Amino acid sequence: MWYKYVLIVAIFYLLEILQNSFFAHFNLWGAVPNLVFIFFILLVFFSVQGRPSFGLEIIFYGLSAGFFLDIFSSAFIGVSIILLIVIGLLIKRFQMLLVENRGQFSFFQFLLVFVIAFLVYNFLLGFYFYFTQLGTTFWRLDLKLAGEIVYNLIFAAIFFFTYKKLTEGRLDNRQLSLFRKK
Amino acid sequence: MNSVRNLSLNKKNSTLLKVFLGAIVLFLFLGALNIFRPQIRNYFYLASNPIESKLWTAGESVSNFASSVLRSGSLASENESLKSENQKLLSNITLLQSRQAEILSQQEAVLTYQDSGFQLLMAAMMGLDGADLISIDKGSEDGVKEGMSVVNQQNVLFGKVFKVYKNFSQVMLISNKDSVINVKILQPPLPNGPEKEVYGVVKGNGGLDAHLDFVPIDDTINNGDVMLSSALEGSFPKDLLIGSITEVIKNDQSPHQQAKIKLFLNLNSTNLFVVTNYKLTDN
Numbered sequence: 001m002w003y004k005y006v007l008i009v010a011i012f013y014l015l016e017i018l019q020n021s022f023f024a025h026f027n028l029w030g031a032v033p034n035l036v037f038i039f040f041i042l043l044v045f046f047s048v049q050g051r052p053s054f055g056l057e058i059i060f061y062g063l064s065a066g067f068f069l070d071i072f073s074s075a076f077i078g079v080s081i082i083l084l085i086v087i088g089l090l091i092k093r094f095q096m097l098l099v100e101n102r103g104q105f106s107f108f109q110f111l112l113v114f115v116i117a118f119l120v121y122n123f124l125l126g127f128y129f130y131f132t133q134l135g136t137t138f139w140r141l142d143l144k145l146a147g148e149i150v151y152n153l154i155f156a157a158i159f160f161f162t163y164k165k166l167t168e169g170r171l172d173n174r175q176l177s178l179f180r181k182k
Numbered sequence: 183m184n185s186v187r188n189l190s191l192n193k194k195n196s197t198l199l200k201v202f203l204g205a206i207v208l209f210l211f212l213g214a215l216n217i218f219r220p221q222i223r224n225y226f227y228l229a230s231n232p233i234e235s236k237l238w239t240a241g242e243s244v245s246n247f248a249s250s251v252l253r254s255g256s257l258a259s260e261n262e263s264l265k266s267e268n269q270k271l272l273s274n275i276t277l278l279q280s281r282q283a284e285i286l287s288q289q290e291a292v293l294t295y296q297d298s299g300f301q302l303l304m305a306a307m308m309g310l311d312g313a314d315l316i317s318i319d320k321g322s323e324d325g326v327k328e329g330m331s332v333v334n335q336q337n338v339l340f341g342k343v344f345k346v347y348k349n350f351s352q353v354m355l356i357s358n359k360d361s362v363i364n365v366k367i368l369q370p371p372l373p374n375g376p377e378k379e380v381y382g383v384v385k386g387n388g389g390l391d392a393h394l395d396f397v398p399i400d401d402t403i404n405n406g407d408v409m410l411s412s413a414l415e416g417s418f419p420k421d422l423l424i425g426s427i428t429e430v431i432k433n434d435q436s437p438h439q440q441a442k443i444k445l446f447l448n449l450n451s452t453n454l455f456v457v458t459n460y461k462l463t464d465n
Contacts, residue, residue: 017230017309020317021237024310024449025245030357030389032312059204071226073311074345074352077219078212085208129313144389 008043009064012036016068031148033155037084037121040065041114042159044088045095046167058088075128083124087117107160114156115149224321224347227308231319231350234308242450300419302455305332308350310449314358314388316340318454321349331418331457338446339363339411339422340454353454356424357445361386364414365424367397367407381412384424384443394427394441403430403441419460 015035023032043061047054066081073080091113122145215222253260303325305318320326332340332353341361344354356363367380382397397403407427413420425445432439 017234018237020309020311021234022241022244024238025241027310027390027449030312030314030391032310034312071223072309072317074313074315076212077215077222078209081212082208 005060008061011039012064012068015039016072020072028147028151029144031144031151033152034069034118035155035159036065036069037118038114038152038156038159040084040088041091041117041156042110042163044091045110045113046163047092054092055089058092059085062086062088075125075132079125079128083121087121091117107157110160111153111156114153118149118152220347224349227317227347227350231308235306235319238308246450300457301459302333303458305351305454305456307449307454311352314355314361314386314390315344316353316355316449318351318353318456319349320456321347321351323348325458326351326456327458329417331422331460333422333455333457334447335453335455336446337421337423338448339418339424340447342417343456351456355390355447356384356386357388357390357392357447358386359388361392362415363418363424364412365394365409366412366420367394367403367409367427369402369407381414382409382441384409390445390447390449392425392443392445394443396438397441399432399437399439401439403427403439405429409443419457 019032019035023035026032040061044058047057047061062085063081066079066084067077069080069084070077094113094116095109303320305320305324305326308317308319310316318326318332326343326346328343328346330343332342334340339356341353341355341358343351345352354361361384363384365382365384367382369378369380378401380397380401380403382394382403384392385395386392394403394409405427409424409426411418411420411422411424423446425443425447427441428444429442430439431441
């Protein structure tokens with residue numbers, strides 16, 4: 001199973017390069033889709049609770065996604081790593097509290113989780129930049145932000161359905177095993 | 183009952199201890215990574231450069247193609263607006279001809295800039311970070327230093343070098359929220375009377391956008407006026423193109439007027455130039 005993690009790291013790296021170079025030309029009011037963040041949320045959202053390595057898995061996702069986000073930004077290495085690990089663990093907690101029927105991965109639930117996580121991540125990152133190096137106004141709830149969210153949501157939706165399609169059989173098996181455990 | 187409670191407390195304590203130890207290990211690991219941050223960043227940029235520059239060019243081509251397809255629908259209306267603009271321009275020609283002397287003096291100023299002995303180092307754009315930072319493929323090995331100005335071949339100011347690594351650098355665009363530049367607003371010469379110079383400050387808004395501020399309320403600025411760097415703050419050479427005014431905003435309660443602007447910087451300019459010998463200020 002180790003190759004799965006190597007593949008995930010490689011995908012994070014490729015997505016970071018893509019969003020940094022190719023998608024820079026498709027910016028909407030300067031906003032570029034944060035593909036690494038979208039893929040991270042997707043992995044966390046679809047990760048199945050109850051396995052012993054479940055927490056470590058989320059930490060691994062946060063570590064690898066955050067690492068590439070930090071490398072290609074001006075922030076200290078670790079800012080995005082910590083934020084993503086915390087957000088990842090909180091998402092799982094949030095899912096556990098909200099969802100009665102665990103193991104069902106509804107699209108609208110994903111969108112809700114994604115928007116909240118995106119806002120929290122950007123708010124905290126803005127907070128960091130405000131106190132360290134860049135930015136005089138760290139966060140603004142305006143049309144630009146709304147546009148950025150919608151733009152990212154489009155990519156998140158594409159990722160969601162692609163991921164679900166690719167892992168359909170495996171997800172069903174996991175859900176079944178989860179119900180059997182109950 | 184007590185033993186069950188103790189067991190549960192012990193389990194809780196052991197989980198807390200694990201989390202605490204895990205956090206310490208993580209922070210130590212991140213601390214160690216940050217010691218070698220410049221080297222790690224440089225390595226990743228160097229390793230990613232070949233694929234990143236290819237993707238950058240591909241993105242540029244696809245974006246140009248897509249925008250030409252999207253614009254084809256609005257060609258008719260664009261044609262109409264061009265016709266009316268053409269008429270306006272024709273009427274302006276008379277005024278412009280009579281002011282040839284002033285224009286020649288402006289050209290002289292541009293030539294002065296070109297002849298001022300600035301050394302330019304060509305660099306290719308590699309990527310855009312969300313915080314209005316771009317990366318270029320030249321670093322300390324090529325003589326790039328923090329604070330150096332970055333322009334394109336049309337003398338459009340992009341920003342200044344923010345962070346230098348061995349083989350690449352990060353450039354803070356003038357649209358960055360932390361960017362403030364003193365600018366001179368080009369005024370059409372008055373028919374009678376001395377030419378008046380209007381100054382203001384361009385502040386970055388983030389998202390490749392900026393606005394003009396601190397223009398005295400009594401000065402007249404109009405849509406379409408072009409802004410140049412004034413070099414008052416000493417960070418940038420003077421007379422570099424910044425952008426044009428799109429909407430003037432006046433508020434009677436404020437001693438200054440503001441304006442929405444359109445920056446001339448364009449991410450499709452693949453090649454940039456770093457001005458390597460302009461005086462550098464402490465940043």
